[in-house]
Amino acid sequence: MNRMPWDMSGKVVVITGGNAGIGLGFARGIAKAGGDLVIWGRRKEANDKARAELEQYGVRVLTQEVDVADEARVVAAFAEAVGAMGRVDGAIANAGLMMNQGSFTNMTGEAWHGLLAVNQHGAFYVAREAARHMRARAEAGDPGGSILFCASLSAVTGSIGMQHYNASKGAMASLARGIAVDMGKFGIRANTVCPGYTESETVKDQGPDSPLGAQVRERCPIGRFGTPEDFEGIGVYFMSDASRYHTGDLVKIDGGWMANAGKLNTAAERRA
Numbered sequence: 513m514n515r516m517p518w519d520m521s522g523k524v525v526v527i528t529g530g531n532a533g534i535g536l537g538f539a540r541g542i543a544k545a546g547g548d549l550v551i552w553g554r555r556k557e558a559n560d561k562a563r564a565e566l567e568q569y570g571v572r573v574l575t576q577e578v579d580v581a582d583e584a585r586v587v588a589a590f591a592e593a594v595g596a597m598g599r600v601d602g603a604i605a606n607a608g609l610m611m612n613q614g615s616f617t618n619m620t621g622e623a624w625h626g627l628l629a630v631n632q633h634g635a636f637y638v639a640r641e642a643a644r645h646m647r648a649r650a651e652a653g654d655p656g657g658s659i660l661f662c663a664s665l666s667a668v669t670g671s672i673g674m675q676h677y678n679a680s681k682g683a684m685a686s687l688a689r690g691i692a693v694d695m696g697k698f699g700i701r702a703n704t705v706c707p708g709y710t711e712s713e714t715v716k717d718q719g720p721d722s723p724l725g726a727q728v729r730e731r732c733p734i735g736r737f738g739t740p741e742d743f744e745g746i747g748v749y750f751m752s753d754a755s756r757y758h759t760g761d762l763v764k765i766d767g768g769w770m771a772n773a774g775k776l777n778t779a780a781e782r783r784a
Contacts (some may be wrong), residue, residue, distance in 0.1 A: 518752040520547030524572075524597045525751050526590070527551055528580050528638055529607030531558040533712035534662060534743050536565075538604050541744025542751055543569035550593045550600070552578040552607065572597065580607045580634030590641040599649065602751040603642035605635035605684070606662040610714050613673045624676045631680035635661055639691060639702070646700045655699030660750045661688050663706045665766055681706075685762050692760030701759035703750055708766025710738035733768035 525542050529535040531553035539549050543566045551566070551573065553559045559575035566573045574596050578589045594600055608631040613619045639659050646657030666674065667681035684704055691702035709728050711717055717737045719725050729735050746765055749755050764770055 518545055518748055518754045520545040520748065520752050523601040523751065524548045524550065524593075524599055525602040525604065526593055526600055526638070526642065527604045527606055528578070528634070529553060530604070531555065531562040531575070533714075534707060534710060534740050535604070535606040536562055537740030537743035538606065538662075538747030538751075539566055540740070541746075541748045543571045543573075544744065545748045545752065546571060547748075547751065548572040548597060549574070550597060551575045552580070552589065554579050579630075580605075580638060581629040583633075583637050586634070586637040587641060590638075590645065594645060600642060600645055601656070602658040602660070603638055604660045604662060604747065604751070605638045607631075607634060608662070608680070610674070610677055612671075613676075615673050616675050618673065619676065627676045628680050631677070632683045635680075635684055636687060639687065643691060643695055643700060647695065647698050650698035650700070656753075656756070657698075657700045658751050658755065659688070659691060659700065659702040660747070661685070661702075661704045663704050663762075665706050665708055665764065665770060667704070667706050667762070668770075688762070689760045696759060699756075701750075701755065703755075703759060704762045705743070705746055705750070706762060706764045706766070707743070708732070708738055708764070708769040710740070710742070712740070731769060731772055732766070733772055736767065738765065738767060 525547055527535050527539050530539045530551040548571050551562050563573045563575045576589045578585055609627050613623055642659050661684035663681040663684040666678045667685045671678055688702040688704045717725055720729055728737055
């Protein structure tokens with residue numbers, strides 16, 4: 513999509529893990545809608561590449577090297593972003609890890625805490641700093657703001673060997689609801705997006721003959737993996753005033769995967 517139907521001119525959005533994959537998809541949509549961006553990522557080269565792409569849309573882009581598991585760095589980086597951009601209107605907690613331990617009984621404490629440090633605690637640090645800034649603006653007469661958590665269908669399903677991932681993504685959805693209830697009086701909204709199987713640096717479509725590729729094509733009504741481009745619109749929606757009365761919700765962007773959870777389509781049915 514070359515342009516977005518909603519205007520985000522004058523708004524600033526922080527996106528963690530915004531230099532690739534779904535995070536960059538969110539960023540690209542916001543840039544197309546005229547919104548300014550703060551991209552957080554641990555890799556300078558990826559940050560630089562993302563900034564060069566996003567600046568082509570004529571918006572301001574600040575990139576910062578941030579490990580969201582480091583609370584002190586998150587606090588400092590958010591303050592730096594506000595100082596550089598003047599304000600922050602939205603924050604998308606997208607950074608995350610995904611590691612399969614094979615079985616729950618194989619899972620070590622190190623693996624558990626290492627993943628939650630990024631996926632769950634990092635998301636909390638980012639959301640808290642965003643809410644603090646947005647609340648201060650509201651108390652000064654400028655209410656509003658949007659916090660979005662990028663979770664996964666794993667927030668509402670179980671996965672073999674990925675219970676730490678399930679727990680972290682489920683926590684995001686619960687955190688969003690809690691923020692929505694607590695911060696609504698300041699005009700601050702909080703929601704969760706749950707992607708289905710989407711191509712990224714960690715998830716690849718290896719074709720219809722691969723086990724996962726065959727499963728996605730068979731079960732997903734749309735019949736393909738998602739792409740980062742599929743998240744441009746939903747990012748703009750939740751970060752813009754178009755969703756100003758939408759809060760405390762969980763939205764699945766999965767090509768219909770969960771709607772078809774009880775039944776596998778056959779190729780013949782898809783052609784019908």
